[in-house]
Amino acid sequence: MKKFLFYCFLVTGLSIHGQENLTYQKPSKEILELATAPLAPSIRIDSKGENMVFLYRSNFKSIATLSETEMRLGGLRINPKTNISSRERYYNNIKVHVGRKSTETTVSGLPENPRLSNFSWSPNQEKMAFTNTTSNGVELWVLDIANASAKKITSDNLNANTGDPFYWFKDNMSLLVKMLPENRKDLIDTKTAVPTGPTVSESEAGVMAQNRTYQDLLKNKADEHNFEQLVTSELYKVDLDGNASSWMSSAMYSDISFSPDGNYIMVETINKPFSYLVPYYRFPSTTAVYDTNAKLIKIVLEVPLIEDLPQGFMAVRTGMRSLSWRGDQPATLVWAEALDKGDPEVKVDYRDEVFQQEAPFTSEPTSLVKTINRFRGIQWGNANTAIALDYWWNTRNTKSYIFNPSNNTAKPEIISDRNYQDVYSDPGNPVTSRNEYGRYTLDIVKNKIFLIGDGYTENGKFPFIDQLDLKTKKTTRLYQSSLKDKIEDISMALDMNKGEILVRIESKNEYPNYYIRNIKKRMAPVPLTQFENPFKSIQDVHKEIIKYKRYDGLELTGTLYLPTDYKAGKKYPMVMWAYPREYKDKSSAGQSTSNSNEFTYPYYGSPIYWVTKGYVVLDDASFPIVGEGNEEPNDTFIKQLVGNAKAAIDAVDDLGYIDRNKVAVGGHSYGAFMTANLLSHSNLFAAGIARSGAYNRTLTPFGFQSEERNYWEAPEIYYEMSPFMHADTMKTPLLLIHGEADNNSGTYPLQSERYFNALKGLGAPVRLVMLPKESHGYAAEESILHLLWEQDQWLEKHVKNRKVEE
Structure with missing residues (x-):
């Protein structure tokens, strides 16, 4: 406790000194070429695999874009001028591929300097x-697939701040659109507004609200x-010619969904108090x-403010929840209700019960099924x-139940009961197809369904398709990938x-591309796309999955890369x-689930860049934290963490590749937390890189x-796991980025500012x-290139050129 009080005094009494007047930097040529290589498009494919839409975008945002006005309210981040998320990632071009044998066609009619998002078939x-987001707001556009042409159908007056900004009517000829209300009041500048009184919060005795440390919450009446x-928003019905008619007056609309037959619309609105x-x-x-026609049929659900849930990850509120439409019926509502008062500590035979109610929603709800665990x-x-x-x-644990929706007296049959982290036993997910309502439901053929699985095994990934007989519950394998030097993923059944x-299909140096495979004809797959590898400089890098064991015999793995200029017998950092x-x-x-045949993709947060700078890279090293029976994983967090790290270094060292005095460790978020703990509790590393982490667990109580x-409940766990509490033991160079x-x-x-203060105050190299402007993940080109420069400089100084005392 004395140490804790000392640190509290330390971080409040110190300020950050030694700031550098540094402009944004760029990394070396080898890293820069990889970081700025053009991206392949994102793809939207129709349910028949006939038509494809290719969406193109730049690698990064700009810092100027991130610097646009942003309001952080109630967990949202909003650009108040454009009325869309200030963190939206936009596309800037569209091409279509009409028919399997056609070529890409650039879409005509797109706006200049497009910022495109919210795509919906x-x-x-x-x-x-x-x-399309303009400098002043959000417009609605429609793309005609067959003609490869786009046109604008509204001005830039959409409200995209909560939920989807538009929804298709069943007729394919009109959309329900959220638009800015005519009576919107001026926003308050919270920086200059004169307060009318204090902000007061109160808690009643005995009412517990154990909420996590959310960010961007409302803080005062001006925020409200x-x-x-x-x-x-106001809701308007807009046809494809742009004709708009008012559908519903102003409200705080959050979610909207059409019934499968399109005759009913479920509308959720946000209420006060905030x-x-x-x-x-x-x-x-x-x-x-x-x-x-916007006539009210029924108020289905009214939910009060949810501040005080029972404790535990499996806690839920009481009453109706998970409200949705039944996909195989014209208009039937379905929802779940907790049978344990939403409290995971309550012992019951069944946690949830699922109900349904058919249109016009006046009959008594009927029970469909009860689930032993929490309904998913x-x-x-x-x-x-x-x-x-x-x-x-x-x-x-997860369970799957086959049941008869038309007969709730028939007992559901459990067809899968397994540990969902046990990927080797995963039976796969049922194949679905579009029904007459356009909803994806089980593809049932002669009382049989199909399952698509990832096919993870000890020897690699071999996706499969099984046929499950609904009567006998026996499965028959219809197809399993047999590719050895490539990876095949089954995206969907057509x-x-x-x-x-x-x-x-992809390989370590072959960019992922899409193919049509016929599992009955057993012919070679027919290519739909032909994307080239944009990362030529590392396409021939040596890559393998290494397996090794921890101190307790637990088998671990990591993806090992050797430097592009690797020479046998030489020791590398x-x-x-x-x-x-x-x-x-x-x-x-x-x-x-690692596979050496996965395409080597150096996204901004990856360590792969450093194979071009003379480093061995061990990526995605296994760091399991296990707690069996009544023991929780975190009860022995530090011991297991250090054990994982030592086993990894020993394994690569035994292969003769590295100088173990020149090993760096890094991670993002919880990986940053891991990094700080490893440097505090071991002497295995020459340096560390910790990005956007949390280091004092008393700040997340x-x-x-x-x-x-x-x-x-577990103060010793929070103390032991907090690198901040052990700042006095940390002497290894640490690069903190946030x-x-x-x-x-x-x-x-x-978290990073306080940890830096503590380390600096105790003389640690940090x-x-x-x-600026960056969130938990980084987006601006200037930020990311500077990030790569910082990491490269840190590794060169403290790892590659580390001076090891004899």
Whole structure:
């Protein structure tokens, strides 16, 4: 406790000194070429695999874009001028591929300097709607697939601040659109506004609200006013010629969904009172059903403010939740209700019960199924067949139930009961196809369904398609990938009667491309795309999955890369990158989903760049934290963390590749937390890189990552796991990087600032880089290139050129 008080005094009494007047820098040529290589497009493919839409965008945003006005309210980040998320990632070009044998066609009619987002197929998949953000707002556009032409159908007056800004009507000829209200009041400048009184919050005795450390919450009455103005919309019906008619007056609309037959519309609105403790999605809300003429049919659900849930990851509110439409019926509402009062500590045989109610929603709801664990969803099939899913985080258990929606007296049959972290036993996900309502439901053929699985094994990844007999519950394997030097992923089934599936194939130096494979004809797959590898400089880099064991015999893996100029017998410095993950059993923890045939893709956060600078790289090193039985994973966090690191270094050293005196460790978010702990509790590393992490767990007292216990229940765990509390033992050079506008729960920028102060005050070698305007993940080109420069300079100084005392 004395140490803790000393640190509190230390961080309040010190300020950050020694700032550098540094402009944005760029990394060396080898890294810069990889970081700025052009991206392949993102793809939208219709359900038949016939037509494709290619969406292109730049690698990065600019710091100027990130510097546009931003309001952070109720968990949202909004550009109040354009009325769309200030963090939106935009596309800047569209091409279409009409028919499997055609070539790409550039879409005509697009706006100048487009900023495109919110793409949505029409119900018949002949058109695609999307938005374009101008300097003043958001416009609605529609793309005609067959003609490869786009046109604008509204001015830039959409409200895209909450939920989707538009929704297709069933007729394919009109859309329901959220528009800015005519009576919107002026926003309050909170920096200059004169307060009318203090901000007061109160808690009643005995009412516990153990919420995590959310960011961007409302703070005062001015924030409440601004939030209300920014999320309030009017709903309009707009046809494809741009004719608009008012559909519903102003409200704080959050979510809207059409019934499968298109005759009813479920509308959710946000209500007051607002909260300063939780984000907007836990504010009060009302859900009502209307017909297509905006006539109220029924108020279905009214939810109060949710500030005080029971403790635990599996806690839920009481009453109706997970409200949705039944996909195989014209207009039937479905929802779940907790049978344990939403409290995971309550012992019951069944946690949830699922109900349904058909239009016009006046009859008594009927029970469909009860789930042993917490309800997760239903995959609808037909009147007699559906599959319910549940899960329970504390045991990592998930179950699948086949049940008859038309007969709730028939007992559901459990067809899968497994640890969801056990990837080797995953039976796969049911194949779905579009029904007459345009909804994806179970593809049932002669009382059989199909399952697509990833096919992870000890020897690699071999995706499969199984056929499951609904009567006998026996499975028959119809197809399994046999590629040895490549990876095949089954993206979707196109037509199981014909045996057509859409697959994506890649290798370590072959960019992922899409193909049509026919599993009945057993012919070579037919290519749909032909994207080239943009990262030529590392396409021949040596890459392998290494396996090794921890002190307790747990098998671990990592993806090992050798330098591009590797010479046998030479010892190289190494960069190790990792992210800890919690497990409840060693069997699952020892499994691997890594594959040496995965395409080598150096995204901005990757350590792969450093193979071009003479480093061995061990990426995605296994860092399991296991707690079996009554033991929680974090009870022995430090011991396991250090054990994972030592095993990895020993394994690569035994291969003769590295100088173990020149090893760096790095990670992002929880990986940054891992890095700081490793430097505090071991002498294995020459330096560390920690990006956007949390270092003092007393600042997240009601749980963090996968830790359910609060600080007062496990103070020794919070203390032991906090690198801040052990700053006096940390003598290894550490590069701290953090976005100044981090929005992630728990990883406040303050975490890095306070940790830097503590380390600096105790004489540790540390450098703090705060990236202006950046969030938890980084987006601006200037920031990312500077990030790569900082990391490169740090590694050169403290790892590659480290002076080791004899």
